[in-house]
Amino acid sequence: MAVLPINDSPSFDDDGRPKRTGTFWTASAHIITAVIGSGVLSLAWAIAQLGWIAGPIVMLLFAFIGYYTSCLLVDCYRSNDSVNGKRNYTYMHAVRSFLGRGQTVACGVIQYMDLIGVAIGYTIASSISMMAVKRSNCFHKSGGKNPCRMSSNPFMVSFGAVEIILSQIPDFDQIWWLSTVAAIMSFTYSTIGLALGIAKVAENGSFxxxxSGISVETVTQTQKIWRTFQALGDIAFAYSFSVILIEIQDTIRCPPSEAKTMKKASGFSITVTTIFYLLCGCMGYAAFGNNAPDNLLTGFGFYNPYWLLDIANVAIVIHLVGAYQVFCQPVFAFVEKTAAQTWPDSAFITKHYKLPLSSSRSYNINFFRLVWRTLFVCFTTIVAMLLPFFNDIVGIMGALQFWPLTVYFPVQMYIVQKKIAKWSVKWVCVQTMSMGCLLISIAAGVGSLIGVVLDLKVYKPFNTRY
Known part of the structure; x- marks a missing residue:
């Protein structure tokens, strides 16, 4: 009996791995799940800084740039030929394949900095939501007479303690039901925020x-500029998904070509997400105007129904507890792999000990993993306690992600992949777009850093009660 070559095997793909089964719909679901997250909570505030004209236009601009650069990136899933070339399994693999070791190191540094920043941001967001649940119930019991001031620090410590335990679970991010729970939770709190915004507009009877957004009569001209820049970072953060696009593409079956399917999925997903973002952001702005809170569900623009706010904030916490681990796993894996390669003979680093859980089950404990992951969670928790500014951190992360990871590397890889001649019309166009996005990232980063500096003038670490 003749043996089929791998390329023609019904069980294996051209790289010898089991046949991929992903489709347009599964890819779209993964992208939408990855994009819609805690970033949606700051969109009403961002639109309040930009106004009714500039706010939606900027959001549509980011959506277009995200779609265009994702189309460039998916063509780089395969090296040399986007249909039959060698596969790149991750974003980093693609950068290494097209741009070499130097730019791969730079990409890795930015990516890991971003992941650490996201962990800090999720710690802050979770603690604010936990605090919001307690405050909403306090307000309800006192009829709004009690200011219900409390510190976010105990909630951050509680969140950190949970993450220390979860961080010891091997391959936590590979648990099959995790993405489903995350998707349900993110849609739950986003939909509640949208519904409350619509209800508030109906109650007000007007938009x-x-x-032009928040006026210089409310804030100074300088503050208006910094807030506008920070709003760009908040919107950029809401559209950050490029780093996982290649990984999603690696699940797609072929034929048709993975690039063709992913382009359709990216277009559909970004369209759905943008409609949802515009509804959430614009309804939040229509409900509160220039007083829109920096976090729609915890800024206490809404007080009732308090139980619905509790559901939304609990959903945020559940989502971020799992999302923290998903985003931190690459950092954990990188440090542990590097340590094992550097000190292969160290029992502290490489040896695993069996801890019996029952007569038939045991847990492999590694002391380096225990110490390192615990220290990492403690670090992110302490930084979050020192800088508990959700909106500022979101803006910084958006600025850090947007230009290098969403625009620069996809553009440069595409130029190499398609062999675009230097100073040709297409080369000039994509490089001009890249430089424009660099300026946006710089402005967003500066505006967010200024926001941190201004907040630190009135904030007392480990002492302030909200």
Whole structure:
């Protein structure tokens, strides 16, 4: 009996791995799940800084740039030929394949910095939501008479303690039901925020807000500029998904070509997400106008129904507890792999000990993993306690992600892949777009850092009660 070559095997793909089964719909679901997250909570505030005209236009601009650069990136899933070339399994593999070791190191540094920043941001967001649940119940019991001031620090410590335990679970991010739970939770709190915004607009009987956003009569001209820049970072953060696009593409079956399927999935997903973002952001702005809170569900623009706010904030916490681990796993794996390669003979680093859980089950404990992951969670928790500014951190992360990971590397890889001649019309166009996005990232980063500096002038670490 003749043996089929791997390329024609019904069980294996051209790289010898089991046949991929992903489709347009599964890819779209993964992208939508990855994009819709805690970033949606700051969109009403971002639109309030930009106004009714600039806010939606900027959001549509980021959506277009995200779609265009994702189309460039998916063509780089395969080296040399986007249909039959060698597969790149991750974003980093693609950068190494097209741009070499030097740029791969730079990409890795930015990516790991971003992941650490996301962990800090998720710690802050979770603690604010936990605090919001307690405050909403306090307000309800006192009829709004008690200011219900409390510190976020105990909630951050509680969140950190949970993450220390979960971080010891091997391959936590590979648990099959995790993405399903995350998707349900993110849609739950986003939909509640949208519904409450619509209800508030109906209660007001009109749309609030102005054409130019928050006025210089409310804030100074300088503050208006910094807040506008920070709003760009918040919107950029809401569209950050490029780093996982190649991984999603690696699940797609072929034929048709993975690039063709992913382009359709990216277009569909970004369209759905943008419609949802516009609804959430614009309804939040219409409900509160220029006083829109920096976090729609914890800024206490909404007080009732308090039980619905509790559900939304609990959903945020559940989502972020799992998302923290998903985003931190690459950092954990990188450090542990590097340590094992550097000190292969160290029992502390490489040896595993069996800890019996029952007569038939045991847990492999590694002391380096125990110590390192615990220290990492403690670090992110302490930084979050020192800088508990959700909106500022979101802006910084958006600025850090947007230009290098969403625009620069996809553009440079595409130029190499398609052999685009230097100074040709297409080369000039994509490089001009890249430089424009660099300026946006710089402005967003500066605006967010200024926001941190201003907040630190009135914030007392480990002492302030909200």
């Amino acid at each position: 609030k807000g102005t054409v």
